[in-house]
Amino acid sequence: MNLAGIAVKNTRRNLFRTVLTVTGVAVAMLAFLLLRTVLSSWTAGVEYSAKDRIATRHKVTFVMWLPRRYVDDIRALDGVKAASWFNWFGAHLPGKEDQFFANIATDPKSFFDIYDEIVVPEDQKQHWLQDRRGAIVGSVLAHQFGWKVGDKVTLEGSIYPGLWEFNIDGIYTATRKSVDQSTFFFDWNYLNESARDSAKEQVGWIITKVPNPAQAAGLVKRIDQLFDNRDIQTLTMSERALNTSFLGMISTMLTAMSMVSVVILLIMMLILGNTIAMGVRERTHEYGVLRAIGFMPKHVSAFVLGEATFIGLFGGCVGVGIAYPLINQGVGRFMEENFTGMFPYFRVAGSDVAIALGLSLLLALVAAAIPAYQASKLHVTDALRRVG
Amino acid sequence: MSDASTTPTSTAANTAANTAVKSGGAAAATLIRLSQVGKTYYRGKEAVEVLKNLDLEMPDGAFEALMGPSGSGKSTLLNLIAGLDNVTSGSIQISGVDLSRMSEGERAKWRSQNVGFIFQTYNLMPVLTAAENVELPLLLTSLPSAERKKRALTALRVVGLEERASHRPDQLSGGQQQRVAIARAIVTDPKIIVADEPTGDLDRASADQILELLVKLNKELGKTIVMVTHDPAAAERASIVRRLDKGQLT
Incomplete structure (x- = not known):
């Protein structure tokens, strides 16, 4: 028997209350982890951005186009390993406007030089390279709509009006979990040939790959300098900055969710603090007895803090124990399959688990600090006089 | 039973009383000495003088009972002797150590080594077994842990509850719980045992067993026992009975 053991045993004294408190902490931790996972998943594109890729767009706004010839100009610069281009197509399945998925025109020949983490079986890849109306789709998107290689799909354009027919030539997967597997990529030439005149030979953004990430910053400057005196100037940035700018549109929501997660933790702390304070009040006489037989104020504090620490950590562990399988095996799969554009990889991060457990411990100590202080300051004869 | 009530504040009378123990043996050395002890509490701005210039000597190995009406100051006196509280004026010396000069921390350490406590309501920790309560x-x-356990079992054997070592308080009768509390009081082998109404919550038969045990601790183990009680039957077991009223010995 030791002091820590007694503190743990004390949690059994009012088992019902302890169970309720542990449940409260566990639910708070579950909610916290769920929110953290939403945030992590949303920002995964930023977190896992390639350091050897840079993005170039119109200097004014993302929705304005760049001339296609800029790609060749960039390719001609020293230190460029590869460059490819993309156009946001913004189409949807006819009659299914509410079922959003990203559809993007690109150059199949240079696409895989840029995105080597995207994997397509070689025969499907060769087929796509030959098929002007070909498209490759992410495995999650294919699963969502039941598409197979060889299927014909019609999309209804909004930026590029009309009905557009495509052949599903391949289904891609990714070597990195953070890569969105619900995008529809098709040949830019098909778009370019069929687009109205004002939209011909125009690209949305250019992605450039450098051999060495250390060269990226220098190249960013050189690309923008290259187009400084042209009609259309560019804004070049790291892939991370580009992804961050996309997130900027939902930054308010992300901030709100972060605040909610903080509020959840504060509620957890109050629940825990209330339980500990009630326990201290009920045991004032007992603390008086302990002080009488020679225990010091620091021992009384240790009992209170030890009990709070145990409840907080135990509740945190229960919360993590529920959250891990629930999110990784249940909610996560559902989110990835149904909202993959927003949540390409919806799994509990190890760092979030560590944060959750760390906060369980820290908040338990904070919640118990005042009751522990008050208990330690009790005068022994006053404490002995108090009943229950 | 020799009732050793004394003249208030008279050291000589107290000394005489101390020598008039029931055993009638030779005078024992003074263990506890109170000199002009006063204790005042404050209720807001109002001062309540609980003990007034009290002089008292208790011999080593005595079994003393403190009696008196509620509010007479007997529990306050017990708390001062046990080092739970400090005097407002005067001094308390126990085995030559002046408690009134000690800090709260020093008194706590002194208590842990020199005083065993027995309370009216036993005050055992409900989540611990009898042995664990005694080990506290x-x-x-x-x-080391093994030695602590061994001593706890020895103390339980002294009070006749070794076979109940693994029982929790709610599995014991009131009398048994008080015996566990007594085992807890003697496990550190203190010189002094203070008992505040140790039989107050017990039926007569259990109370008699507890009192027998206290007499045994006093006679066989030489413990000095100071007991506050309202129960005349309990006081009868003591070798000296002192009565307090309005903060003074009568």
Whole structure:
């Protein structure tokens, strides 16, 4: 028997209350982890951005186009390993406007030089390279709509009006979990040939790959300098900055969710603090007895803090124990399959688990600090006089 | 039973009383000496003088009962002797150590080594077994775990409850719980045992067993016992009975 053991045993004294408190902490931790996972998943594109890729767009706004010839100009610069281009197509399945998925025109020949983490079986890849109306789709998107290689799909354009027919030539997967597997990529030439005149030979953004990430910053400057005196100037940035700018549109929501997660933790702390304070009040006489037989104020504090620490950590562990399988095996799969554009990889991060457990411990100590202080300051004869 | 009530504040009378123990043996050395002890509490701005210039000597190995009406100051006196509280004026010396000069921390350490406590309501920790409750004061020592357990079992054997070592308080009768509390009080082998109404919550038969045990601790183990009680039958077991009223010995 030791002091820590007694503190743990004390949690059994009012088992019902302890169970309720542990449940409260566990639910708070579950909610916290769920929110953290939403945030992590949303920002995964930023977190896992390639350091050897840079993005170039119109200097004014993302929705304005760049001339296609800029790609060749960039390719001609020293230190460029590869460059490819993309156009946001913004189409949807006819009659299914509410079922959003990203559809993007690109150059199949240079696409895989840029995105080597995207994997397509070689025969499907060769087929796509030959098929002007070909498209490759992410495995999650294919699963969502039941598409197979060889299927014909019609999309209804909004930026590029009309009905557009495509052949599903391949289904891609990714070597990195953070890569969105619900995008529809098709040949830019098909778009370019069929687009109205004002939209011909125009690209949305250019992605450039450098051999060495250390060269990226220098190249960013050189690309923008290259187009400084042209009609259309560019804004070049790291892939991370580009992804961050996309997130900027939902930054308010992300901030709100972060605040909610903080509020959840504060509620957890109050629940825990209330339980500990009630326990201290009920045991004032007992603390008086302990002080009488020679225990010091620091021992009384240790009992209170030890009990709070145990409840907080135990509740945190229960919360993590529920959250891990629930999110990784249940909610996560559902989110990835149904909202993959927003949540390409919806799994509990190890760092979030560590944060959750760390906060369980820290908040338990904070919640118990005042009751522990008050208990330690009790005068022994006053404490002995108090009943229950 | 020799009732050794004394003249208020008279050291000589107290000394005489101390020598008039029931055993009638030779005078024992003074263990506890109170000199002009006063204790005042404050209720807001109002001062309440609980003890007034009290002089008292208790011999080593005595079994003393403190009696008196509620509010007479007997529990306050017990708390001062046990080092739970400090005097407002005067001094308390126990084995030559002046408690009134000690800090709260020093008194706590002194208590853990010199005083065993027995309370009216036993005050055992409900989540601990009898053996663990008895072992509790030993956690403040540097004894290894095995030695602590051994001593706790020895103390339980003294009070006749060794076979109940693994029982929790709610599995014991009131009398048994008080015996566990007595085992907890003696496990550190203190010189003094203070008992505040130790039979107040017990039926007559259990109370008699507890009192027998206290007499045994006094006679066989030489413990000095100071007991506050309202029960004349309990006081009868003591070798000296002192009565307090309005903060003074009568």
